[in-house]
Amino acid sequence: MAETATATGRGTPAEPPGRQRVESVLPELREMWWETGVRARATAGLFAVFAELPRLLRAALAVSWRADRARTLVVAATTVGAGVMAAFGLLATQRVLVELFAGGPTADKVVAALPALTALAAVTAVRAGMATAMGYAQNGLSPKVDREVERGLFEVTTAVRLEAFDADAFADDMERASRGAESTTSLVQSSMNLLAGLAGLLAVAVAVVVIHPLLLAALLVATVPNAWASLRAGHLRYQTYAAGSVRRRRVWLLHRLMAERESAPELRSYGLRRFLLDQYDRVMSVETDIQLAMARRVTTTTTVGSMIAGLATAVVYLLLGLLLVDGQIPLAAAATCVVAVQSAQRSLSVVTFQIDRVYTEGQHFSDYTGFMTRAVAYLPDETTSSARDTPDQLREVHVDAVSLRYPDRDSPAVDQVTLTIQAGQTVAFVGENGSGKSTLAAMIAMLRAPTGGTIRWNGRPLSEWDVDALRGRIAVVTQEYHKWPFTAATNLAIGDIAAEPGQDRIEAAAARAVAHEMITELPHGYETLLDRTFANGQDLSGGQWQRITAARGFLRDAELLIMDEPSSALDPRAEDALFQAIRDRQGRVTTILITHRLANVRHADRIYVLHHGTLVEAGTHDELTAARGRYAELFALQAAGYDTTRDAATPPLPHQATAS
Numbered sequence: 001m002a003e004t005a006t007a008t009g010r011g012t013p014a015e016p017p018g019r020q021r022v023e024s025v026l027p028e029l030r031e032m033w034w035e036t037g038v039r040a041r042a043t044a045g046l047f048a049v050f051a052e053l054p055r056l057l058r059a060a061l062a063v064s065w066r067a068d069r070a071r072t073l074v075v076a077a078t079t080v081g082a083g084v085m086a087a088f089g090l091l092a093t094q095r096v097l098v099e100l101f102a103g104g105p106t107a108d109k110v111v112a113a114l115p116a117l118t119a120l121a122a123v124t125a126v127r128a129g130m131a132t133a134m135g136y137a138q139n140g141l142s143p144k145v146d147r148e149v150e151r152g153l154f155e156v157t158t159a160v161r162l163e164a165f166d167a168d169a170f171a172d173d174m175e176r177a178s179r180g181a182e183s184t185t186s187l188v189q190s191s192m193n194l195l196a197g198l199a200g201l202l203a204v205a206v207a208v209v210v211i212h213p214l215l216l217a218a219l220l221v222a223t224v225p226n227a228w229a230s231l232r233a234g235h236l237r238y239q240t241y242a243a244g245s246v247r248r249r250r251v252w253l254l255h256r257l258m259a260e261r262e263s264a265p266e267l268r269s270y271g272l273r274r275f276l277l278d279q280y281d282r283v284m285s286v287e288t289d290i291q292l293a294m295a296r297r298v299t300t301t302t303t304v305g306s307m308i309a310g311l312a313t314a315v316v317y318l319l320l321g322l323l324l325v326d327g328q329i330p331l332a333a334a335a336t337c338v339v340a341v342q343s344a345q346r347s348l349s350v351v352t353f354q355i356d357r358v359y360t361e362g363q364h365f366s367d368y369t370g371f372m373t374r375a376v377a378y379l380p381d382e383t384t385s386s387a388r389d390t391p392d393q394l395r396e397v398h399v400d401a402v403s404l405r406y407p408d409r410d411s412p413a414v415d416q417v418t419l420t421i422q423a424g425q426t427v428a429f430v431g432e433n434g435s436g437k438s439t440l441a442a443m444i445a446m447l448r449a450p451t452g453g454t455i456r457w458n459g460r461p462l463s464e465w466d467v468d469a470l471r472g473r474i475a476v477v478t479q480e481y482h483k484w485p486f487t488a489a490t491n492l493a494i495g496d497i498a499a500e501p502g503q504d505r506i507e508a509a510a511a512r513a514v515a516h517e518m519i520t521e522l523p524h525g526y527e528t529l530l531d532r533t534f535a536n537g538q539d540l541s542g543g544q545w546q547r548i549t550a551a552r553g554f555l556r557d558a559e560l561l562i563m564d565e566p567s568s569a570l571d572p573r574a575e576d577a578l579f580q581a582i583r584d585r586q587g588r589v590t591t592i593l594i595t596h597r598l599a600n601v602r603h604a605d606r607i608y609v610l611h612h613g614t615l616v617e618a619g620t621h622d623e624l625t626a627a628r629g630r631y632a633e634l635f636a637l638q639a640a641g642y643d644t645t646r647d648a649a650t651p652p653l654p655h656q657a658t659a660s
């Protein structure tokens with residue numbers, strides 16, 4: 001195990017000297033969730049594996065049963081049937097041999113053996129038919145199991161509250177669960193193959209005991225050491241794989257750095273090629289030594305395993321010889337035992353291989369089931385929708401002493417903020433980076449739940465309204481918009497997906513966000529796919545994407561539109577047009593605007609200034625400028641950037657002057 005410990009990179013003193021050098025440049029990466037099963041099998045002893053098998057088999061059968069009862073029954077019936085047929089086959093073989101080894105003319109012996117031969121042929125045919133039925137049922141089962149498990153996962157991942165994604169452990173958990181969902185089909189198939197292998201072994205054992213109880217000893221000698229050797233070799237193979245884990249993760253990282261689009265420009269402009277190739281050589285030289293050491297161990301074990309298997313077979317033949325000479329068993333029984341041993345060894349190799357697979361895939365499946373259990377804590381209150389009142393048209397949003405503290409953060413992102421927004425107003429949240437503007441807007445948009453205080457829609461807490469209906473009245477353009485891999489038209493249409501907006505509405509919304517012309521200039525206009533992973537897919541510039549996102553927000557024509565930094569990447573003309581479109585809404589519908597371009601908030605009905613999560617100023621542009629506080633300072637700073645007469649020695653700005 002020394003190699004394994006070293007390979008996982010935990011920095012044991014026995015590490016090769018090159019390793020520390022490698023780590024000093026390429027830090028240790030997190031353990032990858034897709035290797036959970038392999039790592040578990042590399043560390044688990046045989047006892048631990050066997051102890052867990054019954055639970056995993058039960059879980060696999062339960063999933064299979066939920067996915068498709070009929071097919072599960074077919075697989076179960078054919079598994080048992082194939083086992084029974086295997087036992088009958090051996091008994092028929094023995095009958096044939098008894099007849100053939102009897103005294104008398106050969107023709108008579110063949111005639112006497114005919115019924116048993118016919119039975120053997122029938123049994124073989126039925127067995128083959130059962131194997132076909134089993135394969136058919138299993139193949140049909142896999143997509144159903146996949147769907148059952150994956151659908152369940154997506155139901156949860158799309159429903160959990162947004163704060164779930166803030167918990168580092170949750171994101172990790174979810175990645176593991178995805179791998180677990182993929183593993184479920186393999187787990188189910190391996191479990192069924194394992195049960196079929198065990199049924200085959202049991203059948204041989206039963207047949208052998210029926211023929212002669214003493215032959216069971218021969219069978220055990222032939223199989224038990226073999227099974228041990230194969231499981232041990234399997235264990236070592238997993239250890240070898242786990243030993244390569246650090247290398248694989250580092251090579252994966254280096255692959256991303258050297259062969260992907262995002263890093264390509266900087267790699268070239270900073271001349272990082274030699275540096276990264278050198279990293280690759282270092283990783284490979286250190287890890288290859290570890291791999292070679294493991295390969296030596298595996299070869300030794302498999303050689304010892306083969307020797308044990310050969311020795312066991314020799315012991316079986318010796319035992320059979322002794323029993324024959326001693327007159328304990330007839331010749332036909334001894335010959336059948338040879339056939340039985342071969343059959344048992346075939347089943348055994350299936351069983352040992354499948355045990356490892358069930359165990360490793362089962363670990364991933366446990367990640368999936370664990371996630372599904374833990375995720376329940378993040379699901380919204382079930383009484384959300386239909387049981388609650390449908391909200392009426394917005395008259396007022398009241399934020400009452402609202403706070404939010406992110407997990408693992410000492411201070412709240414929003415701290416006791418109170419404000420009121422009247423319908424038709426355009427209000428602006430301004431403040432420095434990290435002052436809590438987006439967090440406050442996310443709470444009003446019901447993307448996050450406050451950890452203190454209450455937000456009211458028309459006088460009643462948000463929690464008392466039907467959440468889906470309320471969300472339908474709000475449109476949010478977030479700062480961290482997503483580039484949906486759809487056409488330009490669909491990228492806009494998802495702003496009001498329930499209404500399936502027509503082309504006219506889509507184009508009108510695009511025009512308001514200065515996106516229409518830009519879209520029509522794309523190779524396929526509104527039908528252009530905005531993702532380069534598609535054939536003929538296109539990528540857009542940051543500003544072009546921002547126009548699309550703003551258009552998406554306009555499309556819904558919601559009573560409350562929240563625009564979080566909608567213009568950070570826009571050129572001056574587009575920015576001016578966008579804010580003109582926002583001003584056109586003023587008095588008619590309500591807008592919350594978050595922007596650092598303070599010239600654009602001058603027309604807002606009310607400006608709220610946040611600082612370290614608290615509301616420090618509120619008023620119109622003129623009121624706040626006259627107050628010469630934080631807003632006035634920020635505004636003056638920005639305005640000074642456009643003042644060509646100002647040089648470095650400009651006198652202090654209003655807020656600094658007040659403070660001094």
Ligand SMILES: Nc1ncnc2c1ncn2[C@@H]1O[C@H](COP(=O)(O)OP(=O)(O)OP(=O)(O)O)[C@@H](O)[C@H]1O
Pocket residue numbers: 166406407409413431432433434435436437438439440479
């Ligand atoms: N998901 C999160 N998990 C933990 N902390 C967060 C998270 N999102 C934001 N924060 C923290 O909360 C505080 C407020 O962030 P927020 O994004 O609301 O600020 P902002 O005023 O919108 O900033 P900016 O102007 O940079 O967009 C910051 O200190 C930020 O680091």
